[in-house]
Amino acid sequence: MSENDKYTVETITEIHTWTPSLFTFRTTRHRGYRFIPGQFARLGVKSGDEVVWRPYSICSADYDEFLEFYSIVVPGGQFTSKLSQLQVGDEILVERRNYGFLTTDRFECGRDLWMLATGTGLAPFISILYDPRTWEQYENLILVHSVRHKEELAYQEAIRAFRENELFQEHAHKLRYVQAVTREDAPPALRDRVTNLIATRELERHLGLDIDVDRSRVMICGNPEMVEETRELLHRRGLTVSRRGQPGHIAVENYW
Ligand SMILES: Cc1cc2nc3c(=O)[nH]c(=O)nc-3n(C[C@H](O)[C@H](O)[C@H](O)COP(=O)(O)OP(=O)(O)OC[C@H]3O[C@@H](n4cnc5c(N)ncnc54)[C@H](O)[C@@H]3O)c2cc1C
Ligand SMILES: NC(=O)c1ccc[n+]([C@@H]2O[C@H](COP(=O)([O-])OP(=O)(O)OC[C@H]3O[C@@H](n4cnc5c(N)ncnc54)[C@H](OP(=O)(O)O)[C@@H]3O)[C@@H](O)[C@H]2O)c1
Structure with a gap:
């Protein structure tokens, strides 16, 4: 396959x-490829004579020489059944354009950045956490990762390692990492859905930090029902979704 204007x-x-x-993979990165942490790429894999394209959040830092992605394998899924067969050395297409609005520049002010993820919805927050500006900009960085089973708590070592990363060290105390495992007991992970943790305020009690209009900026990513239900819960507390030219308190990305 040869390169063209699109990819x-x-x-x-x-x-x-x-x-x-669940797997993570890295690819080479074209020297002209630019993105803002939190954005997604469109990836293409060959399927017979066709190319199947899907959006994928970028996990890696905007300063890395590679691109990293975190993927589910959907049984029978048109894209992931091909993607999961690829090996190191195989080709993958990357659209030249970057996409998406799950970026901290959607917000004005705010003291706490809440990042709420289910499953592979964790991906954009890894990239956002590699960005030193995130650590400088906020007083608290709260990352909540909800999965069904504890072995799906991917990236936990990388997340804990942010505390030793020399880029962030003076800000390391800002990160609060909360695991939620919903289908088995896995202490110290909480055993409830993000939506319930917010509705009951258990998450805020657990952290000793309130979600409120003045100080909280909330990013939500993953399962579309979780995204919608969480957005609705926060809306009732006065938080609104950021729109183009109209900064609010919430930014979301639905994965399907
Ligand atoms: C903006 C955006 C960013 C995305 N980023 C990622 C990412 O970083 N990592 C990733 O794995 N996927 C991501 N997705 C989903 C991805 O684009 C594909 O849907 C996924 O690769 C499955 O493709 P498929 O053709 O195999 O199955 P599809 O036909 O696309 O999906 C079949 C079904 O599988 C389920 N499903 C799809 N994706 C997921 C998922 N990620 N987690 C749980 N269930 C899922 C849904 O029920 C969906 O209806 C993203 C989607 C969007 C819109
Ligand atoms: N993960 C697996 O072991 C597994 C196995 C076989 C097939 N699959 C398929 O893979 C796909 C995705 O699985 P996944 O586990 O990555 O994603 P998922 O179903 O979105 O679950 C990820 C996390 O999101 C939570 N969640 C789901 N809906 C929610 C809602 N409306 N509000 C709040 N939280 C919500 C789940 O809690 P709950 O546990 O309470 O739902 C879980 O903690 C599904 O289509 C599934 O059928 C997954």
Whole structure:
């Protein structure tokens, strides 16, 4: 496949398997590819004579020389059944354009950044946390990752390692990482859905930090029902979704 105006041809350089249905992979990055942490790329894989395209949040830092992605394998899924067969050295297409509005520049002011993820919805927050501006801008960075089973708590070592990263060290105390495992007991992970944790205020009690209009900016990513229900809960507390030219308190990304 040759490059054209729409995409570049990149190479898979690393693959890490977390569970039979979750993996991370890295690709080469075209020197002209730019993105803002939190944005997504459109990836293409060959399927017969066609190319199947899907949006994928970028996990890596905007200053990394590679691109990193975190993927589910959907049984029978048109894209992921092909993607999950690829090996190091295989080609993958990356659209030249970057996309998406799950970026901190959607917000004005705010003292606490809440990042609420289900499943692979964690991906954009990893990139956002690699950005030193995130650590400088906010007083508290709250990352909540909700999964069904504890082995799906991907990236936990990388998240804990932010505390030792020399780029963030003076701000390391700002990160509050909360795991929620919904289908088994896995202490110290909380055992409830993000929506319930917010509705009952258990999350805020757990952290000793309130969600409120003045200080909280909330990003929500992953399962569309979780995104919608959480947005509605926050809306009732006066938080609104950021729109173009009209900064609010919430930014969302639905994965399907
Ligand atoms: C803006 C955006 C960013 C995305 N970023 C990522 C990402 O970083 N990582 C990732 O794995 N996927 C991501 N997705 C989903 C991804 O684009 C595909 O849907 C996914 O790769 C499955 O493709 P498929 O063709 O195999 O199945 P599809 O036909 O696309 O999906 C079939 C069904 O699988 C389920 N499903 C799809 N994606 C997921 C998922 N990620 N987690 C749980 N269930 C899912 C849904 O029920 C969906 O209806 C993103 C989607 C959007 C819109
Ligand atoms: N993860 C697996 O072991 C597994 C196995 C086989 C197939 N799959 C398929 O893979 C797909 C995605 O699985 P996934 O586990 O990554 O994603 P998921 O179903 O979105 O679950 C991820 C997390 O989001 C929570 N969640 C789901 N709906 C919610 C809502 N409306 N409000 C608040 N929280 C909500 C889940 O809690 P709950 O646990 O309470 O739902 C779980 O903690 C599904 O289509 C599934 O059928 C997954």
